[in-house]
Amino acid sequence: MAIFLRIAAGLFLLSQIGVSSGQEQARIARGKYLMEGVVACGNCHIARAENGVPVFSKGLSGGMVFDEPPFKAYAANITPDPETGIGKWTDAQLGKAIREGVRPDGSIIGPPMPIEFYRRMSDADLAAIIAYLRVQPPVKNVVRRSEYNIPLPPSYGPAVKGVSAPSPRETIKYGRYLADIGHCMECHTPRDERGGLVLTSLGAGGQVFKGPWGESVARNLTPHESGLKSWSKEEIAQAIRGTGKNGMHYKPPMAFDWYKNISGADMNALVAYLGSLRPQPFGGKE
Ligand code: HEC
Ligand code: HEC
Incomplete structure (x- = not known):
C-alpha cells in the first residue's frame, strides 16, 4: 500500500512537472520574443564594441556606461552568474528590481534604467522575462558601481502587483x-x-x-x-x-x-x- 501510494504520488508529481514544463516553455518563448524584440533590455545591458555595435556574444553581462553630468551609471550584469550576476536572486526579488527599482538589499536602482515605464509591465510579461533571464548562460563579469551626483528617489512608488496588459x-x-x-x-x-x-x-x-x-x-x-x-x-x-x-x-x-x-x-x-x-x-x- 505504502509503495503503491508512493508510486501514485510519483506519477502525480511527474504529470505536474509535465504540465509546468509546458507552461514554462511557453513563458520562455514569450520572454525570448519580448527580450529580443520590443523590450530590448540588452540595448543597455549588453556591452558595445568601440564602434557602438552591441556584442551579443557577451550576453546580458553588463553593458553601456552612461556618462552624464548627474551620474556615471554602469548597466549591471543580469546573467544568472551567482557571484557577479543575479543568480542568487529569487523570482520575486527580480520582479521587484525590474518593476519597482529595488534590489534585494533594499537599495534603489538608479537611472537610466526605465523603472517608471516598467511599473506598467504585466505580471505575465514580467514572469516571461524572468523565465528568459533564468535560462541565459551565466557570465562572470564584475560591473562597477554607478555613481550618482543626484539624490535617488527613496522609491519609485508603491509596490506593483496584479498588472494585466x-x-x-x-x-x-x-x-x-x-x-x-x-x-x-x-x-x-x-x-x-x-x-x-x-x-x-x-x-x-x-x-x-x-x-x-x-x-x-x-x-x-x-x-x-x-x-x-x-x-x-x-x-x-x-x-x-x-x-x-x-x-x-x-x-x-x-x-x-x-x-x-x-x-x-x-x-x-x-x-x-x-x-x-x-x-x-x-x-x-x-
Ligand atoms: C535609447 C534611446 C531610444 C529608444 C529607447 C528609442 N529611440 Fe527612437 N530614436 C532615437 C534616436 C537617437 C533617433 C534618431 C537617430 C538618428 O538620427 O540617426 C530615433 C529615431 C526614431 C524614429 C525615426 C523618426 C524620424 O523622424 O526620423 C522613430 C520612428 C523612432 N525612433 C521610434 C521609436 C519607438 C517606437 C521606440 C520604442 C519601440 C523608440 N524609438 C525607442 C532614440 C531612441
Ligand atoms: C536605458 C538603459 C536600461 C534598460 C533599457 C534596462 N536597464 Fe537595467 N539597469 C540599467 C542601469 C544603468 C543599471 C544600474 C543602475 C544602478 O547602478 O543603480 C541597471 C540595473 C539593473 C538591475 C540591478 C542589477 C544589480 O545587480 O544591481 C537589474 C536586475 C536590471 N537592471 C534588469 C533589467 C531588465 C530585466 C531590463 C529589461 C526589462 C532592464 N534592466 C532594462 C540600465 C538599463
Whole structure:
C-alpha cells in the first residue's frame, strides 16, 4: 500500500512537472520574443564594441556606461552568474528590481534604467522575462558601481502587483503598453535641467545622445509637422526597424537590432499609438 501510494504520488508529481514544463516553455518563448524584440533590455545591458555595435556574444553581462553630468551609471550584469550576476536572486526579488527599482538589499536602482515605464509591465510579461533571464548562460563579469551626483528617489512608488496588459484588440492601448515596456518615451521625451522627463511633452524628442557614433538626437514621434505627421505607417514601421526614408540607417542608441524582431501585429499597434499622441513641436518648444 505504502509503495503503491508512493508510486501514485510519483506519477502525480511527474504529470505536474509535465504540465509546468509546458507552461514554462511557453513563458520562455514569450520572454525570448519580448527580450529580443520590443523590450530590448540588452540595448543597455549588453556591452558595445568601440564602434557602438552591441556584442551579443557577451550576453546580458553588463553593458553601456552612461556618462552624464548627474551620474556615471554602469548597466549591471543580469546573467544568472551567482557571484557577479543575479543568480542568487529569487523570482520575486527580480520582479521587484525590474518593476519597482529595488534590489534585494533594499537599495534603489538608479537611472537610466526605465523603472517608471516598467511599473506598467504585466505580471505575465514580467514572469516571461524572468523565465528568459533564468535560462541565459551565466557570465562572470564584475560591473562597477554607478555613481550618482543626484539624490535617488527613496522609491519609485508603491509596490506593483496584479498588472494585466490591455487586450491586443484595443490597438492603441496595446500600442501604448508596448511603447512603455519598450521604453520608447524614455529617449523620445525631452528632459528638464535636473534630468527628469517632461511628460507633458511626451514623444516630442530632443534628447541628445553622444557616443562612438558621434551624436544623435531623438526625433519627434508625435503627429506634428516637425514629427511624423506626413509619414505613412509603413515608413514609421521601417524607421522603428532602423531604416529611414531613402534607405538611410539611423544611428544608435535606439534598439534597432532588437526592434527589427517586433511582429507585424505589434508593430501595427505601436505605430497606431504614435499616431494618437498629442501633436507637439520638436522638443516640446514652440
Ligand atoms: C536605458 C538603459 C536600461 C534598460 C533599457 C534596462 N536597464 Fe537595467 N539597469 C540599467 C542601469 C544603468 C543599471 C544600474 C543602475 C544602478 O547602478 O543603480 C541597471 C540595473 C539593473 C538591475 C540591478 C542589477 C544589480 O545587480 O544591481 C537589474 C536586475 C536590471 N537592471 C534588469 C533589467 C531588465 C530585466 C531590463 C529589461 C526589462 C532592464 N534592466 C532594462 C540600465 C538599463
Ligand atoms: C535609447 C534611446 C531610444 C529608444 C529607447 C528609442 N529611440 Fe527612437 N530614436 C532615437 C534616436 C537617437 C533617433 C534618431 C537617430 C538618428 O538620427 O540617426 C530615433 C529615431 C526614431 C524614429 C525615426 C523618426 C524620424 O523622424 O526620423 C522613430 C520612428 C523612432 N525612433 C521610434 C521609436 C519607438 C517606437 C521606440 C520604442 C519601440 C523608440 N524609438 C525607442 C532614440 C531612441
